[in-house]
Amino acid sequence: MPAVLDEFIRQLPLYAPPLSRISQIQWEDLHTAADGEAFRIVASRPGCAAMMLTADIATCQLCLDELADSADRRYRYPFGNCTHCGPRLSIIRRLPYDRNQTSMAGFPLCPACEREYRNPADRRFHAQAIACPACGPRVWLEDGHGDMEAGRDPITVAAGLIRQGYIIAVKGLGGFNLVCDAGNQNAVLRLRDRKQRMAKPFAIMARDSAILAEYVQIDEQARQLLAGQSAPIVLLNKQGRALASAVAPHHLTLGCILPYTPLHHLLLQNLDAPIVFTSGNRGAEPQAVENGNARQSLAGLADYWLMHDRDIVIRLDDSVLQIMDGQPRLLRRSRGYAPLPMPLPPGFPAAAPILAMGAALKNTFCLLKDGQAILSPHIGDLENAETQSDYRRMLDWFQALFHFQPQHIAVDMHPGYLSTQFGREWAAKQGLPVTAVQHHHAHIAACMAEHGLPLESPPVLGVAMDGLGMGEAGQFWGGEFFEVDYRQYRRLAAFHPIAMPGGVQAIRQPWRNCYAHLQHYFDWPVLSRRYAGLDIMRFLDSRPLVILDTMLAKNLNSPVSSSCGRCLDAFAAALGVCAASIDYEAQAAIELEALAAPVFRQQKANAYRHENIGDSVLPLLGWRPFWQAMLNDLQRGVAKADIAARIHHGLANAIAETADGLADQIGCRIVILSGGVFQNRLLLEEVSRQLRSAGKIPLSPAGIPCHDGGLALGQGIIVAGRLAG
């Protein structure tokens, strides 16, 4: 008998179901009656749920086979799923994960499903979301005035409408999407116009990766990610045939995704070309999840609605990732990834529960409990009332779901973030201590935690290249070099702080940063005469420079910032890239990168040079010679793509050289690269490459976003570190 048990324990991990995660195996001898009961799964007791919950998983091959098998009872059924796949987080009202605690509670099992559910040998044994045409949810098509199904299959009809150029709202797994024919320029432009989304690229969905391969470059790694169980949007380089140009203007990449529910598979089955696949929302509002709300909020956006009657409990956007520096890196972490917990690094005690509130843009929050961190799904920009109430709802829901009672609140140092304000209010109401964490310290610490650096490891060099974050003494930071551990940081160097005339307006209008830089580094009247022929000079001359001069001279609404993101904005504007204004966050920097990428390699020898200024207390990276060389190149008529490449090389060299020197100075090999700017593939890869060849170990985020979407993990881990003493 013991031999059989040993064999059982040996085989347990080998034959574990695909979605199971074995964190530990423990055993003990039990002395029970020889002929004990048969194996059974006992009902879950409320309150005993651990911090484990599976993410929503793309339809598995076995379910796809049934979908295509005309003899199967789930043939062409849009809600088939099993223990290997299907909805999880998106349908859970409460834990433990039992059917009556999900939005499947209203669908009593038919006898056939009941048999599968109770049969330990069936792959639907205890599959909580099990469904079939006899007992499960159903799908229908609306035209805004109610059900328009006339005995025809609504999904086939919808596919036909897409081919005819209509825009369809499709209720998916975690929310509504808007879809249309991605080859139809008029349809795509109509969608842009209705959505009031002028420039931000749309993702595309295609039936299979063979169709995608006609439009983008797909290697084996990308193919596996696309077809993997998380089914994210993967950013891939355009190559080959072109779609409607309005899908992703001024972008080298296309966000690509494959069908991940039976409904999507059926919809795409009869479409031989990609469709635009974008979130179903108006402007900056969150994606619609509820049928009634979708009818209202998407009226005027969609021509038809493909609806179903399985409720979405919580909104889950599609996750986005890009392969950079050899690794898949999440740029948006939501469906398929949240809420999988991350173990805290070695040395962190299972401290008191901590709630970290996150940032203002691309918000996520984070729970730390029992030695684990759970990052919420992507919530979005806390700028409008709908997203703010989503944030509060998600916080309540997560707390209830995980029986989470925070003992400590972590917030950003920025007093204006809604997340900071809400965290402080909450802490005051509950009498909890609250800690304000510096933005870039949190960016670095999040990356350290992801890579499992132990609590008591020696300090490392942290490089935070970012848009904006609150620094000390009312300054905005975003181009910082720190000596850092989990508890504290010391600022070793930074980008030269330059004023942002107009504050928030300077973020939306890159020309303001351009002017502030030029005005700071040069004698403006001399400069504007010498380079009078340049487009950028004529453009700046058409702007209200006198007002800006007054603001700068009197220090009115012109906070200084050492941000790398603002630097990129200024450089982009000089090339005429988004000089007037941007339509979405970081657009200027993203388009500058797209301009540079095709000629990046060839321009290595022509990198612009920064200069080291500042003093021994705080060395600064200054940009006067950088600008001088750029203006001369513009004057000589050098191609803008070449100039964009020289800018990227110049910045990468400046960051890598500074980081390398400072790492030597503090005696560490590990260099953490984080902050939103490292979504820039050219910069991330070039800086990492140079650091590696200098014998350093560059680490950057992969499983969490490097931008503010990963910030909450850093906030939480820093507080946990400090509480550990």
Ligand code: ZN
């Ligand atoms: Zn399945």
Ligand code: ZN
């Ligand atoms: Zn059934």
Ligand code: FE
């Ligand atoms: Fe940031």
